[in-house]
Amino acid sequence: MVEVEKELGDGETISSDTQEGDTVSQENVENAEKYKAEANDLFKKQNYNAAIDLYTKAIVLNDKVAIYYANRSFAYLKTECFGYAFSDASKAIELDKTYIKGYYRRAAANMSQGKFKEALKDYEYVTRVRPTDKDARMKYNECNKIVKKIAFEKAISVTAVTKTIADSINLDAMTIENEYKGPELEDGKVTLEFMTELMELFKNQGKLHRKYAYKILLDVKTYFMEQSSLVDIKIGDEDKFTVCGDIHGQFYDLMNIFDLNGLPSTTNPYLFNGDFVDRGSFSVECIFTLFGFKLLYPNHFYMSRGNHESITMNQIYGFYGEVKAKYTAQMADLFTEVYNWLPLAHCLNDRVLVMHGGLFSQDNVTLETIRTIDRNRQPPEDGPMCELLWSDPQPQNGRAPSKRGTGCQFGPDVTKAFLELNKLDYIIRSHEVKNDGYEVAHDGKCITVFSAPNYCDTMGNKGAYITLIGKDMKPKFTTYEAVPHPKIQPMAYAYNLVNLMS
Known part of the structure; x- marks a missing residue:
């Protein structure tokens, strides 16, 4: 069993087991953990690309640890590689379907691309398995508001109406106050x-x-x-x-x-x-x-x-x-x-x-x-x-x-x-x-x-x-x-x- 630190910034730990039948040597396991620890330090220093390189090295040595993918997903988010972030988060979930941070990361990747409905599904899962988690509930509620707002705006939009915002602006009704001193x-x-x-x-x-x-x-x-x-x-x-x-x-x-x-x-x-x-x-x-x-x-x-x-x-x-x-x-x-x-x-x-x-x-x-x-x-x-x-x-x-x-x-x-x-x-x-x-x-x-x-x-x-x-x-x-x-x-x-x- 390989015990790894939980997500960056968290104090608790989780366990992530390699799957039965895998033949990851103890040397690779230990070296992968070293790469991960070095990558975490680089991440905290905001050196995201270097962190990605080291997370990748850890994955090459031991590709059955969910947190390596989730951490690399987080680094990809920071470098705006949202497609890669989504793929890594999905891989983390594939390796460990109970790994909550994987769902968080995948939701964040979808949010970053404006895919709010897809993000909501992951936030909903987290709130279901962690009903007392206030952070999860907050994120679910905020994402749900966005999804409902988009649906409402779509429902009330009438494609036949050609009037634009520009058409509704009445400049003559806007007065310049005496106290305005700008150009x-x-x-x-x-x-x-x-x-x-x-x-x-x-x-x-x-x-x-x-x-x-x-x-x-x-x-x-x-x-x-x-x-x-x-x-x-x-x-x-x-x-x-x-x-x-x-x-x-x-x-x-x-x-x-x-x-x-x-x-x-x-x-x-x-x-x-x-x-x-x-x-x-x-x-x-x-x-x-x-x-x-x-x-x-x-x-x-x-x-x-x-x-x-x-x-x-x-x-x-x-x-x-x-x-x-x-x-x-x-x-x-x-x-x-x-x-x-x-x-x-x-x-x-x-x-x-x-x-x-x-x-x-x-x-x-x-x-x-x-x-x-x-x-x-x-x-x-x-x-x-x-x-x-x-x-x-x-x-x-x-x-x-x-x-x-x-x-x-x-x-x-x-x-x-x-x-x-x-x-x-x-x-x-x-x-x-x-x-x-x-x-x-x-x-x-x-x-x-x-x-x-x-x-x-x-x-x-x-x-x-x-x-x-x-x-x-x-x-x-x-x-x-x-x-x-x-x-x-x-x-x-x-x-x-x-x-x-x-």
């Missing part, structure tokens, strides 16, 4: 002076007046509605162009990018490649800054949709709660309408394709396929739109199921074939934390850029952005560390959903 639109338009004052207001933790906030959202929605799902961008031979990756509500790091690389302008164009919000607790400040620059420089400032520009992600990871706390639930719903119209990809000088996630589970996807995607909706669970937002590269050839549970993983051969088919040089994508803020993969043909340093105040990674010159389109990488911000923790507005995924 004001000039004849209803964003100016450079407005943007300069807005950024200073946000740096000092002020709030834009709701009338101007709504006006920006309505105007930027109107603009995006006129765009194609694939936007073509022309860069002059001697002109510089900057591509930024995920910002994730880290407003003060966004300001640092502008300090390092200059404010957006007609001579300093930018493309922000999705995931502007969620996780970081200054997402409202980030998105109004970006939307403001989009309205100020519509032909020199671009924004791609990320997987976090969706209602499920926003409800789980904090943005929806942040908007409700700083403004209203109505505005949170209006953001959803705006996000539905964000372009899905941008093509630079007919040579470089930029999307948030990655490439496709099927061959023969062309730029025209992307251009004609009907994007005015929540991301589907499969197909080109889903994969543009969710997919990730892998080092080996071919394709594999996504580590996230959504999208796919694609290899160097897939990238090469896509580029040849569409006569492109390389792709730029974001979506993944990288220690240096960027990564060049697939023989230089697949570049990842991630612009949120010390992601969630825990990862310790650098941020990066890419600059290109039109005549050669060669990427130049600038990296930077995180800058200080007010003492508001990440996901401060995620409320009880954070507890459900712990």
